[in-house]
Amino acid sequence: MKAVIKPSKAQGSVKIPPSKSMAHRAIICACLAEGKSVISNIDYSVDIVTTIDCMRKLGADIVCGKDSVTIHGIKDFSSLRDSHIQCSESGSTLRF
Numbered sequence: 780m781k782a783v784i785k786p787s788k789a790q791g792s793v794k795i796p797p798s799k800s801m802a803h804r805a806i807i808c809a810c811l812a813e814g815k816s817v818i819s820n821i822d823y824s825v826d827i828v829t830t831i832d833c834m835r836k837l838g839a840d841i842v843c844g845k846d847s848v849t850i851h852g853i854k855d856f857s858s859l860r861d862s863h864i865q866c867s868e869s870g871s872t873l874r875f
Contacts, residue, residue: 797822797846803830803871809850810839819847826869833864833872 797820807830809816821827823843831841831848838859840851866873 810834812852829869830872
């Protein structure tokens with residue numbers, strides 16, 4: 780069999796897999812910021828869901844979409860909903 784390879788242009792798109800580490804940071808920063816933030820390309824791993832739950836307990840308003848989260852930051856910590864924040868087995872959540 781004989782193959783002939785000719786120069787051509789590559790076409791298409793590439794979707795970069797989400798980074799759990801960056802998602803933790805983005806969610807926490809958005810929770811500490813004023814106003815509304817939308818973070819897309821989120822993979823809802825157990826650790827990310829744990830971070831979202833912890834931020835909600837601290838007073839953030841978070842709405843989860845299919846692969847994005849909409850966050851209204853924590854205005855102040857006076858509305859702390861629980862004195863116990865469960866980090867489960869998420870080391871990233873605990874460190875932040």
